[in-house]
Amino acid sequence: xxxTTTQDxxxxxxxxxxxxxxxxxxxxxxxxxxxxxxxxxVNYHFGSKKELIQSVLQRxxxxxxxxxxxxxxxxxxxxxxxxxxxVLSVFIKPLLELNKVQHHGTRMFLQLLGRGxxxxxxxxxxxxxxxxxxxxxxxxxxxxxxxxxxPASEIFWRLHFSLGTVVFTMASNxxxxxxxxxxxxxxxxxxxxxxxxxxxxxxxxASPLTxxxxxx
Amino acid sequence: xxxTTTQDxxxxxxxxxxxxxxxxxxxxxxxxxxxxxxxxxVNYHFGSKKELIQSVLQRxxxxxxxxxxxxxxxxxxxxxxxxxxxVLSVFIKPLLELNKVQHHGTRMFLQLLGRGxxxxxxxxxxxxxxxxxxxxxxxxxxxxxxxxxxPASEIFWRLHFSLGTVVFTMASNxxxxxxxxxxxxxxxxxxxxxxxxxxxxxxxxASPLTxxxxxx
DNA sequence: ACTAAATTAAAACACCTGTTTGAAATGTAC
DNA sequence: GTACATTTCAAACAGGTGTTTTAATTTAGT
Numbered sequence: 001x002x003x004t005t006t007q008d009x010x011x012x013x014x015x016x017x018x019x020x021x022x023x024x025x026x027x028x029x030x031x032x033x034x035x036x037x038x039x040x041x042v043n044y045h046f047g048s049k050k051e052l053i054q055s056v057l058q059r060x061x062x063x064x065x066x067x068x069x070x071x072x073x074x075x076x077x078x079x080x081x082x083x084x085x086x087v088l089s090v091f092i093k094p095l096l097e098l099n100k101v102q103h104h105g106t107r108m109f110l111q112l113l114g115r116g117x118x119x120x121x122x123x124x125x126x127x128x129x130x131x132x133x134x135x136x137x138x139x140x141x142x143x144x145x146x147x148x149x150x151p152a153s154e155i156f157w158r159l160h161f162s163l164g165t166v167v168f169t170m171a172s173n174x175x176x177x178x179x180x181x182x183x184x185x186x187x188x189x190x191x192x193x194x195x196x197x198x199x200x201x202x203x204x205x206a207s208p209l210t211x212x213x214x215x216x
Numbered sequence: 217x218x219x220t221t222t223q224d225x226x227x228x229x230x231x232x233x234x235x236x237x238x239x240x241x242x243x244x245x246x247x248x249x250x251x252x253x254x255x256x257x258v259n260y261h262f263g264s265k266k267e268l269i270q271s272v273l274q275r276x277x278x279x280x281x282x283x284x285x286x287x288x289x290x291x292x293x294x295x296x297x298x299x300x301x302x303v304l305s306v307f308i309k310p311l312l313e314l315n316k317v318q319h320h321g322t323r324m325f326l327q328l329l330g331r332g333x334x335x336x337x338x339x340x341x342x343x344x345x346x347x348x349x350x351x352x353x354x355x356x357x358x359x360x361x362x363x364x365x366x367p368a369s370e371i372f373w374r375l376h377f378s379l380g381t382v383v384f385t386m387a388s389n390x391x392x393x394x395x396x397x398x399x400x401x402x403x404x405x406x407x408x409x410x411x412x413x414x415x416x417x418x419x420x421x422a423s424p425l426t427x428x429x430x431x432x
Numbered sequence: 433a434c435t436a437a438a439t440t441a442a443a444a445c446a447c448c449t450g451t452t453t454g455a456a457a458t459g460t461a462c
Numbered sequence: 463g464t465a466c467a468t469t470t471c472a473a474a475c476a477g478g479t480g481t482t483t484t485a486a487t488t489t490a491g492t
Contacts, residue, residue: 024240024241028449028451029450038470038472039451039471039472040452040453040471043452045469049450157412160384160392161381161417163384164380164383164385165377165380165381165384166380167380168333169376176373176376180369183369183372186369196370196373199424200374203419207416207420222439244479244480245478245480254442255441255481256481256482256483257439257441258480259481260439261439265479
C-alpha cells in the first residue's frame with residue numbers, strides 16, 4: 001500500500017507553496033486544495049498555521065542539524081588547526097543529503113530557510129534557537145578558532161553578513177538560476193551555487209581588519 | 217505656516233511602518249491612523265497601496281540615484297585603475313546624505329530597501345530596473361574593471377551574494393545593532409555598519425577563483 | 433460672494449484570511 | 463456486529479484587507 005497520509009500530503013504541498021510564495025502569502029486554502037484534502041485538516045492535524053510552518057521546517061531540521069552537530073563536534077575535538085574553508089565545507093554533505101528526505105529536498109529546504117528569515121516570523125527565530133542553539137554555538141566557536149586574529153564582535157558582524165548572503169541567495173535562488181541560464185548560458189544546480197558561495201564567504205569572513213572598519 | 221500636507225503625513229507614517237513591519241504586514245489602516253488622516257486619503261492621493269510603496273521609495277531614490285550615477289560616470293571616465301574598495305566606497309557619501317531628506321533617512325531608506333527585496337514585491341524589482349537600470353549597469357562595469365580576472369558570470373553571482381548581505385543586514389539592522397550593543401557593548405551607527413560592510417564585500421567579490429568554484 | 437474644483441470624511445463593498453463547529457463517514461477493538 | 467475513537471467534510475464564523483462610493487467640507491479663482 002504505502003499510501004501517503006493526510007499529514008504528509010499537507011506537508012508536501014505546504015513546503016512547495018511556502019518555498020515559492022513565502023509563508024505569509026500562502027493561504028491554507030491554497031495548501032489544502034493542492035494537497036487535495038479538506039481545509040479543516042490543517043487545524044485538525046497541526047493545530048494552526050504557525051505550527052504547520054514549524055512542522056514543515058522540522059522535517060528537514062531534525063535530519064540536518066544532528067548531522068551538522070556531529071561534524072562540528074568532530075572538528076572541534078580534532079586538535080588540528082581548521083581553516084575557514086574546511087569549517088564552511090562541513091555544510092555541504094549534510095545539506096545535499098536532504099535530497100534523500102524529499103525529491104528536491106536540498107533546494108526546497110534552503111529556499112524555506114531563506115523564507116524563514118526574510119519573512120520575519122518571530123516564532124521561527126525562537127523555534128530555531130530553542131532547538132538548535134547549541135549546535136550553532138559550536139559552529140561559531142569553530143569560526144573563531146579559524147580566525148584567531150578577529151575580535152568576537154567582528155566575527156559576529158561578518159557571520160551575519162554571511163547569513164544574509166546565504167539566506168538571500170537561497171530565497172531568490174530560482175530567479176537567480178533563471179537569469180544565469182538566460183544571460184550566461186550556464187546551468188547551475190544548487191550544488192554549484194553552494195560551491196560558489198563557500199570561497200566567497202570564506203574570503204569575506206577572513207578578510208583582514210582595515211583602518212576604516214576599526215575606526216567605527 | 218509650512219504645514220505638512222496630507223500626502224507627506226502619509227509618506228512619513230508609511231515609511232516608518234514599512235521599515236519596521238514590512239510592506240505586506242502593514243495595513244493602510246495602520247498608516248492612516250498613525251498619519252491621522254482618513255483611510256480613503258491613500259487611494260485618493262496615491263491611487264493604490266502599490267503606488268504608495270513606490271512613492272515612499274521614490275522619495276529617496278530620486279535623490280540617491282542621480283548622485284550615484286554621477287559618481288559612477290566620473291569614476292568611469294577617469295582613466296586610472298579603480299580598485300574595488302574605491303568603487304564600493306562611492307556609495308558611502310550619497311547614502312549618508314539621505315539624512316538630509318529625512319531625520320533618520322539613511323537608516324530608514326536602507327531598511328526599506330531591504331524590505332523591498334525580501335518581501336518579494338515583484339513590482340518593486342521592475343520599478344527599480346525600469347528607472348535606474350542604466351545607473352546599475354555603470355556600477356557593474358566598474359566592478360568588472362576592478363576585477364579583470366573574473367568572468368562576467370562569476371561577477372554576476374558574487375554581486376548577488378553581496379546584494380544579499382546588504383539587503384539582509386539592512387532589513388534586520390535594528391535587531392543586529394541591539395544584539396551588538398547587548399553582547400559586545402558596542403554602539404554602532406548605520407555609518408559604522410557600512411564601514412564594516414565594505415571590506416567584507418570587497419574581499420568576497422575579489423576572492424580568487426578556486427578549483428571547486430570553477431568545477432561547477 | 434459665488435462658483436467650481438480639490439480635498440476630506442464615514443460608510444459600505446467585495447473579498448480573503450485562519451479557525452471552529454457539528455454532523456457524516458471511516459477505521460478499530462472486542 | 464456493535465460500540466468507540468479517529469478522521470473527514472461542508473458550512474459558518476469572526477475579523478481583517480484594499481478599494482469604492484457618496485456626501486460633506488474646504489480651498490481657490492473670478
